[in-house]
Amino acid sequence: MANIVSYLAREQRTFEEEPFNVVDGLVMATLAYLRYERYDRMPTNPAEPVRLHDVIALTSWKALVAGSWMRDASDSRPFLRALMASRRYRDAFVSFYANEHSDAVEKQFSAITLTVGDGRSYLAFRGTDGSLAGWKEDFNLCFMDVTPSQRAAVAYVSGVASALPGRIVLTGHSKGGNLAQYAALCVASGVYGRIDRVCNYDGPSFLSDPSPRVDDAAYHAMLFKAVPESSLFGMILESGRDYHVVQSSAMLIFQHEPFSWLVSHGDFLYQQRLNRTAVWADGTLDGWLKTRTPEQRAQFIDTIYDFVAASGVKTSQDLHRNFGSIVVNVATSTAKLDPETRSFILDTLKALLGVVGSETKKVIMPRARYGSPSDSPSA
Numbered sequence: 001m002a003n004i005v006s007y008l009a010r011e012q013r014t015f016e017e018e019p020f021n022v023v024d025g026l027v028m029a030t031l032a033y034l035r036y037e038r039y040d041r042m043p044t045n046p047a048e049p050v051r052l053h054d055v056i057a058l059t060s061w062k063a064l065v066a067g068s069w070m071r072d073a074s075d076s077r078p079f080l081r082a083l084m085a086s087r088r089y090r091d092a093f094v095s096f097y098a099n100e101h102s103d104a105v106e107k108q109f110s111a112i113t114l115t116v117g118d119g120r121s122y123l124a125f126r127g128t129d130g131s132l133a134g135w136k137e138d139f140n141l142c143f144m145d146v147t148p149s150q151r152a153a154v155a156y157v158s159g160v161a162s163a164l165p166g167r168i169v170l171t172g173h174s175k176g177g178n179l180a181q182y183a184a185l186c187v188a189s190g191v192y193g194r195i196d197r198v199c200n201y202d203g204p205s206f207l208s209d210p211s212p213r214v215d216d217a218a219y220h221a222m223l224f225k226a227v228p229e230s231s232l233f234g235m236i237l238e239s240g241r242d243y244h245v246v247q248s249s250a251m252l253i254f255q256h257e258p259f260s261w262l263v264s265h266g267d268f269l270y271q272q273r274l275n276r277t278a279v280w281a282d283g284t285l286d287g288w289l290k291t292r293t294p295e296q297r298a299q300f301i302d303t304i305y306d307f308v309a310a311s312g313v314k315t316s317q318d319l320h321r322n323f324g325s326i327v328v329n330v331a332t333s334t335a336k337l338d339p340e341t342r343s344f345i346l347d348t349l350k351a352l353l354g355v356v357g358s359e360t361k362k363v364i365m366p367r368a369r370y371g372s373p374s375d376s377p378s379a
Contacts, residue, residue, distance in 0.1 A: 177203025
């Protein structure tokens with residue numbers, strides 16, 4: 001089954017010969033996960049472009065994919081090989097690499113700017129990395145109107161736009177897709193007028209509308225949001241119907257991985273609606289959010305996060321490796337809370353379990369609700 005690796009091997013036309021399409025957007029969003037700081041010839045001046053081929057050819061691939069989902073993905077090496085052999089990406093250059101991380105303000109932000117010879121600048125935002133702060137920032141979307149990375153995304157787009165002429169495309173996977181959308185909605189009008197396309201690949205939506213532009217027909221015309229058929233992440237806070245459902249070769253949450261998305265002739269393979277697993281997960285999360293105020297969500301998430309951090313967890317890999325012992329530690333720590341806080345945590349978990357039961361009944365009924373049909377979009 002064809003994916004973005006197969007696409008890179010097959011599509012050898014340059015961007016001048018065959019314009020950008022939404023599959024290229026996912027390729028570029030995936031490129032944002034590479035650790036460009038591991039390239040020992042990376043310029044000190046971020047505005048100075050480096051050839052993508054050189055970064056891949058002259059850097060340890062293990063180092064390039066460290067700390068992200070790409071480290072364990074079976075298609076990471078074929079992806080890098082296909083990029084090195086690609087005529088389409090032969091003239092791709094990377095500049096304005098940003099990589100910012102702060103545990104203190106729970107911020108994980110990274111982005112690159114790609115030029116591919118067609119006169120456009122492609123700004124790609126990295127999704128969540130393997131850091132605990134990165135995952136915490138994702139959870140913060142459930143109660144914060146603006147996160148530090150969203151502010152950074154607006155500043156990044158504004159800065160690159162002031163340095164480079166021409167039209168702009170914003171793209172990102174997971175949290176990176178959320179950042180691409182947020183930046184488009186909040187940059188100054190002069191920059192906004194230069195944006196041709198905004199691509200969000202399985203990224204969350206927003207707690208509240210960031211800007212009146214959400215109702216702008218021009219914004220909806222430039223937006224392409226895609227989620228896999230069992231999407232969990234991309235449906236978080238999603239209240240609209242402005243998304244496309246992509247077929248995947250993986251199961252359940254593993255469909256979040258870009259290499260699992262099915263491709264055909266410069267476009268994705270689509271289906272009419274989300275599957276029942278995604279409908280259940282979307283309903284469960286939405287239902288839980290509605291039972292809690294933003295302040296309650298913040299208290300619950302911060303409390304659980306503090307317990308996990310106190311267990312010595314620094315990365316998501318630590319969390320996966322020691323999940324059982326961490327759950328025991330969290331449960332033990334909860335028992336030591338003051339009665340009011342402990343009662344709050346237990347009531348919140350009880351509400352979550354209640355919503356899980358309610359949504360499960362809905363999904364197993366014949367009239368289970370589904371996401372809306374989506375037509376195959378043009379680039």
